[in-house]
Amino acid sequence: MLFVAATLLGIISWKQLKMEIFPNAELPMLYIQVNARIEVTPEYMEQEAIIPVESMIAGLENIEEIQSSAGRRTGSILISYEERTDLKYAYLKLDEKVASIRSELPDDFSLQVVKIDLEDMNNTLMSLQARGSGGVDRVRNYVDQHILDKLENIEGVAAVNVFGGRQKSVDIILNRAACEAYDIAPSRVRTILASNMNIRQYGGAVNEQGLRFFVYLNAEYDHISQIEELILGRGNNPVRLKDISEIYYGEKEEETISRVNGKDAVSLEIINDAQANIIELSHKVEDQLNILNQEGKPFDIEVIVQDNSAELMEDNINQIIRLALTGALLAIFVLWIFLRNVKLVLLVAMAMPISIFTAFNFFFAFDVSINSLTLIGIALAVGMLLDTSVVVLENIYRLRSLGVKPSEAVVRGTGEVWRSIVAATGTTIAVFIPFIFSSDFLVKLLARHIGVSIVSTLAVSLFVSLLLIPMGVHLILSRRKQEKKEVYQEVSLDNRLVRIYLSLLKSALRNPAPTIIGVLILFFATIITTLAVSVNQLSELETKQITLYVTMPTGTTLDATDALVSGMEQALMEIKEHEEVISRIEEEEATVTILLQDDYQKMDNRSFGQIQSEAYEMVKDLPASDISLTAPSTGAGNMRGGGGGGNQGGDAGFEQLLGIGEDEEYIVLKGQDFNLLVEVGEDLQSYLDELDNISSARLSVRENQPEVHLDFNALMMDRYGISRNEVSSELSSFTSEISSGVSFSQDNEEYEIIIKYDDVVDEEDIDKRMEDLESLQIPDSDDENLFELQEISEIFYASGLRDISRVNQEKQVELRYQYNDDVYDSNDLLDYARSEIENLIQNSNIPSGVAVELVQEDSGLDEFKYMFLIAMILVYMILAAIFESFVTPFVLLFSIPLAAIGSFFLLTVTGESLFNANTIMGFLILLGVVVNNGIILIDFINVLRKRGYRKQRAILVAGLSRVRPILITAVTTCAAMIPLALGNAEYVEAIG
Secondary structure (H helix, E strand, O other), X not given: OHHHHHHHHHHHXXXXXXXOOOOOOEEEEEXXXXXXXXXOOHHHHHHHHHHHHHHHHOOOXXXXXXXXXXXXXXXXXXXXXXXXXXXXXXXXXXXXXXXXXXXXXXXXXXXXXXXXXXXXXXXXXXXXXXXXXXXXXXXXXXXXXXXXXXXXXXXXXXXXXXXXXXOEEEEEEEOHHHHHHHOOOHHHHHHHHHHOOEEEEEEEEEEEOOEEEEEEXXXXXXXXXXXXXXXXXXXXXXXXXXXXXXEXXXXXXXXXXXXXXXXXXXXXXXXXXXXXXXXXXXXXXXXHXXXXXXXXXXXXXXXXXXXXXXXXXXXXXXXXXXXXHHHHHHHHHHHHHHHOOHHHHHHHHOHHHHHHHXXXXXXXXXXXXXXXXXXXXXXXXXXXXXXXXHHHHHHHHHHHHOOOOHHHHHHHHHHHHHHHHHHHHXXXXXXXXXXXXXXXHHHHHHHHHHXXXXXXXXXXXXXXXXXXXXXXXXXXXXXXXXXXXXXXXXXXXXXXXXXXXXXXHHHHHHOHHHHHXXXXXXXXXXXXXXXXXXXXXXXXXXXXXXXXXXXXXXXXXXXXXXHHHHHHHHHHOOOOOEEXXXXXXXXXXXXXXXXXXXXXXXXXXXXXXXXHHHHHHHHOOOOOOEEXXXXXXXXXXXXXXXXXXXXXXXXXXXXXXXXXXXXOEEEEEEEOOHHHHHHHHHHHHHHHHHOOOEEEXXXXXXXXXXXXXXXXXXXHHHHHOOOHHHHHHHHOOOOOOEEEEEEEXXXXXXXXXXXXXXXXXOOOOXXXXXXXXXXXXXXXXXXXXXXXXXXXXXXXXXXXOOOEEEEOOEEEEEEEEEXXXXXXXXXXXXXXXXXXXXXXXXXXXXXXXXXXXXXXXXXXXXXXXXXXXXXXXXXXXXXXXXXXXXXXXXXXXXXXXXXXXXXXXXXXXXXXXXXXXXXXXXXXXXXXXXXXXXXXXXXXXXXXXXXXXXXXXXXXXXXHHXXXXXXXXXXXXXXXXXXXXXXXXXXXXXXX
């Protein structure tokens, strides 16, 4: 009943557990967001906000690294803490420090402290496409009015972003002549609009007839006439807004463009809440989309799903579950082949569901979710769950076949092997103990999730084998008729395979030295061959879509970016396997996504990688700053870090750790002169582009943006009574469309109020020119006279930085580059390509004040060698304690090189990398598993020796007695893992 209760409780725990592709956790990081009320230069942001805050927090405890970025409207400071830091206490101390420095910063800046978890780094749930007739603006208006609110109201949806088309607005079209006659500037109109707009403002309370009435001012615009009657306040005959303008419904300027197969479309991006169950939320959204599509049919509007991250997650999780079940069934089938007894097979097979479902109780207790790592851990453990039960079962039936009574056979059979199976389980569990002391957050998190799944299932299976299996066997034996004594097939010398095994065993006993030397030679030959042939390379994640990231030169207009992307679309639609080409375009950047057909691999017998390479080759030479298959990095480097590993945070960090992604190396430039760092980086980038082995190189900072600078004449400003506030106010409205920051509400819909001049409404080219800036009208402080900007300042062209990156209070620039695919074909080519980079840096004229660091292998796996050493010591200590000998464990550890021979051989043949968390974690698990068979054999040898057997006879008898359970456990373990190795879902194929 104990096992039944634990299993039922585990089923309940399973239903309560969260599902995700990678485990979510609070990173040992805190983030300070710096916001500027007005646009400032990165230098000003750095000097006035970033550096003071950095200096203030540098003295806090347990800080490992400080990364910061200074931009024009925002800045950020990322603080990475040591692994064992109490983050709650660190948050309170940091927030206290930030609160104390707020008053010392200029009024333009605001600070906010934010905690970070993995889900915050990638919380895009779905990408949708809205399609319909009547033009993209009609579709956009329908989306804004009938779809947006309903999607945002779904529980678990944090936000919905819309791209493409024009938003509806209320346009105030100013008559330029009338404005000049009355000396009214657009900024004046915007100020009046804002000052007369209050939404439910508290105004006090009045007492009447024993009741208190609260007074609220509700001055929200809900009728056009309210805007028309606004008084602009000019002299004794006040001017109303309708006197100098026309007001009607219109549309805002297009800020983004979205296209599907070259046709305009509207894209929606759904952002999920960090606490939401992604899979359940995706089903809710899909149900809502079905309803919305039914409602949209009369209007010829349809919303389709372009990309669903939850679907990818669900497919991979479901496939891991299916593969684990397949592996379990395969292991049970192999067990049946050996036992040929249905009752016994079912009895042993019971260990699987009991162990797995009971393990979910530990998942719930340790706050571990159902994710790809925990499921793979269970899949790995499935084959091993049968091992201890088989050993107990085999020994009981061996004694029963010798004529021992059922009760005595059960007690004696379990007693003979309990120590060996406890030791075998202990060695497997012990390999995860060193990860408790890891300082790398992602490595520790990886081991925690895989470890909890394997350790919990194996621990439960140990109790099953020691309690449930003996009880079940006793029940089966007790019910058998006395005459049916033969219940189990014995190991017979008549079996040819047994005779071959016995012959090999005798030969090894007669020639121990040649046997040991031969194994060592084979082991080292395998290692040398493997290291010479195998290349440490990340594997690409194969999905049904290819995304190209386009970065345009700083200052590029939306039209210019659109023109380049149009050319990309035409080229990419020539790819045979494409189903759709989807573009999302903004002023200086764009993404182009190629959705492949379901059976794309059968169309032209091309792999995902070949199609991706063709797509990149088609567009890489277009006149953009950068076209890449990886998202451009922003801020301080790419905000790597977290608990000492130096790995990227979020899903990208896990993927790289697991050997998934694109291979990239980088050069780090450090110093105090950021402009000098950028110049050196640009020089090195130009040199890298000339190398034949380099496919692409890009700098972590954008090129300087074109600017116009103003040099004010203080004497003229004083004479005209103009302050910088008036200039700043007018410059903020120096656009063809001036956003008022005020909304107009009608029929539960909101429209932004836009201000325009009448002479730009009908013009095709409404961009501002230099002469428009020079003639910009600036009012004096009394708001009575207007003066042109060129009268009070000198105006000239210049350039300025986009942002400044800093690491540990030192400015930093990264130059990232990738090799051609053929470089990874052999270690010799890779070593030669790397030596070229090293020679390039050594021969470059690096100016003083610039430090250069070359990072060629940043896998974050350095700690694994210490974990491996600690695991070896722990396994040795467990074996020494079990066998009460310092020598016997060395004999058992000698089986590790034999296992490594097979591992290295298959990794080399299959082309898998030797140095990622997958393979190293596999080696660590193997370290605990391979000694298990030796434990079972040597433990029985010791039992026989105590019974008076000579050494050689004890070894031969033990070998014959234990060959069957060892063979069964080895075959079932391998059989259970075969389906996982052959999985073809995106993450399953890469991880399995």
